[in-house]
Amino acid sequence: MTNVGDICKALGQIAPVCLAAEWDNVGLLVGDRKSTLTHVMTCLTVTPETVAEAIGKQVGLIVTHHPFPFSPLKTVTTDTNIGTMLWQLAQAGISVYSAHTAFDSASEGINQQIAEILNLKDIKPLEPVDDVSSPVTDGLGVGRFGIVEFASLAELVNKIKSTFNIKTLHVVGDIERPLKKVGIACGSAGEFIRCASRQGCDVLITGEARFHTCLEARALGIAMILLGHYASERFALDNLAATLADQFSELTVWASTDEEDPLTLH
């Protein structure tokens, strides 16, 4: 029977942990590699909703993008939200694997997927990995940039809205400005504005950014598109579920149906 360790190995191929940022916490974070399973669920984040869905649907492993837990813990008790979820998961025998920045940067990871959705040409990492000696990381790195076929910021914004099914999004910069190079950094990655500027990008697409980062973008003369943290990453967890379902036909694999963006537009 398939066990948690088998899925961990496959995830290590899809998103090699050596690609993760130093500050990150990735890999199998909760559970037992030897535990056998029949049901796997992917989601963006471990929350009370996704934990309840996993328990209700007899999941053996949650593959989550955001690390759970992220920070070191001194206690695992039901006195805290994190402790409650960990206690519930442990009682139900559910393991948790988080890929996070390893998946952001992987050859078929989130940023590469966005670049391909937008049909960018000559796609390269915004910040290549330092260790070029490893065949696993060679040519990879953080974020992506490439040449875009859309002539203006307005055309790119419309393409993103229709593709990601977003009604409105925040944009920094003149909407009619012409475009050539587009940078991509999913999630909360406004700090990549300087890196994108150095690579000659006309615009950086990210999930969310601070107000002062938006002002910095204006000062640097680079546009920014903020499509929302959830929208910039969640679609890739649907794709990851499909990839795992292909590789492990004996398992039932799906992306959480109960997870939703905590932010709504009114």
Ligand SMILES: [Zn+2]
């Ligand atoms: Zn994120």
